[in-house]
Amino acid sequence: MKRTRTALAAVLSGLLLVTAWAALAPPAAAASLQEVTGFGDNPGGLRMHLYVPDTRPAEPAILVAMHGCGGSGTGFYSGSEFAALADQYGFIVVYPTATKQTAMGNCFDVWSAASKTRGGGSDPASVVSMVEYVERQYGGDPDRVFVTGSSSGGMETNALLALYPDVFAAGSVFMGVPFTCFANEADFPPQTSRCVNGAMDRTPQSWGDSVRAAYPGYSGPRPRVQLWHGSQDTLVPYQLLQEEVEQWTNVFGLSQNPTTTDRPQSNWERKRFADASGTVRVEAVTAFGAGHSLPQGGMARLAVEFFGLHQSDPGGGTTPPETTPPPTGGCTATVRTVGNWGSGWQGDVDVTAGARALTGWTLTWTWPGGQSLASSWNAQVTASGSTVTARDVGWNGAIAAGQTRTAAWGFVGSGPAATPTVTCTPA
Incomplete structure (x- = not known):
């Protein structure tokens, strides 16, 4: 009971x-x-x-x-x-x-x-x-x-x-x-x-x-x-x-x-x-x-x-009116190594919106040498040689102006752990 x-x-x-x-x-x-x-x-x-x-x-x-x-x-x-x-x-x-x-x-x-x-x-x-x-x-x-x-x-x-x-x-x-x-x-x-x-x-x-x-x-x-x-x-x-x-x-x-x-x-x-x-x-x-x-x-x-x-009954209160999000602006992203077990490692990518809110993002980087993706989550990912491109999957694309979505997407990499420079492009 x-x-x-x-x-x-x-x-x-x-x-x-x-x-x-x-x-x-x-x-x-x-x-x-x-x-x-x-x-x-x-x-x-x-x-x-x-x-x-x-x-x-x-x-x-x-x-x-x-x-x-x-x-x-x-x-x-x-x-x-x-x-x-x-x-x-x-x-x-x-x-x-x-x-x-x-x-x-x-x-x-x-x-x-x-x-x-x-x-x-x-x-x-x-x-x-x-x-x-x-x-x-x-x-x-x-x-x-x-x-x-x-x-x-x-x-x-x-x-x-x-x-x-x-x-x-x-x-x-x-x-x-x-x-x-x-x-x-x-x-x-x-x-x-x-x-x-x-x-x-x-x-x-x-x-x-x-x-x-x-x-x-x-x-x-x-x-x-x-x-x-x-x-x-x-x-x-x-x-x-x-x-x-x-x-x-x-x-x-x-x-x-x-x-x-x-x-x-x-x-x-x-x-x-x-x-x-x-x-x-x-x-x-x-x-x-x-x-x-x-x-x-x-x-x-x-x-x-x-x-x-x-x-559920939300309590009879009022729902705030929907507002039109501001137009998208610039963004930045960084890769963090959050686990390293020798034969592989896990990286999380944080995405930060600039002066305007994001409705989506595309991230691109080039591996410094010897790395590749073994698996990935929370992004649509393509790889061409040493270049990686990742796009949001909808729910994780919206980021308020000046805010950071921590671990917006993540991956398991092979080869030596690396923190490549990421280019972020708003959708």
């Missing part, structure tokens, strides 16, 4: 000075992204940013949205559509930032024993503290708490759904891996990992047992799960989508055969797994032709619809 406010108050009364101090922290300002410190128990050392829409109901729903390796909460805020959807439907968005450093950059912990144990500490416990903060400070509805994430954030989403089924009502996982896929920290980097080397294959029963063991004795309702993966993903192999499906359908006691299959868009195939009552408990969406580049335009909305948040 989901937590009630009475039960929550009883728990909070035992948290002594730490929680009492956190409760004094001022709420973040509405309609802007604000950092929250002192939100409560934080064994994972995460940072917390919060987006509270101007118009929301008295008991708003809560969505936790988590970035991939090398990213940040602020970057996922600016690089995804969840805040705009929050404005439309009146839910609050929590954007955690991971601080665990790996060969892939800062990533959410899904490998340690603590991250696989309910109440064990590390990042999952920190995220739950963030949720409890929003419930206290903004009257967040404990029965409508949801979680989503991309890559490392998607992996953490699976962990949270397994460890805290009494906290989260549903989750949407972009480019994730099954819960307990990584054996330990040494298994996490891609060149040594059994999890992401393309050969991970456990039985549905084994995967399901991992979830059940995360919260022994739990007999309450399980959160519904939506799973996304690109068919051409080589960083987190597409094959792992099937392993995730096997894990969650086994947890729900469902058949491995989908109840229905459809195409929300021409290049998306959605398989739905419903229970005897017709309620969809698991759905898996393949983005054909996509690499490690999710979420793309429209995917966040489908996730919000899966949660049921599109039916």
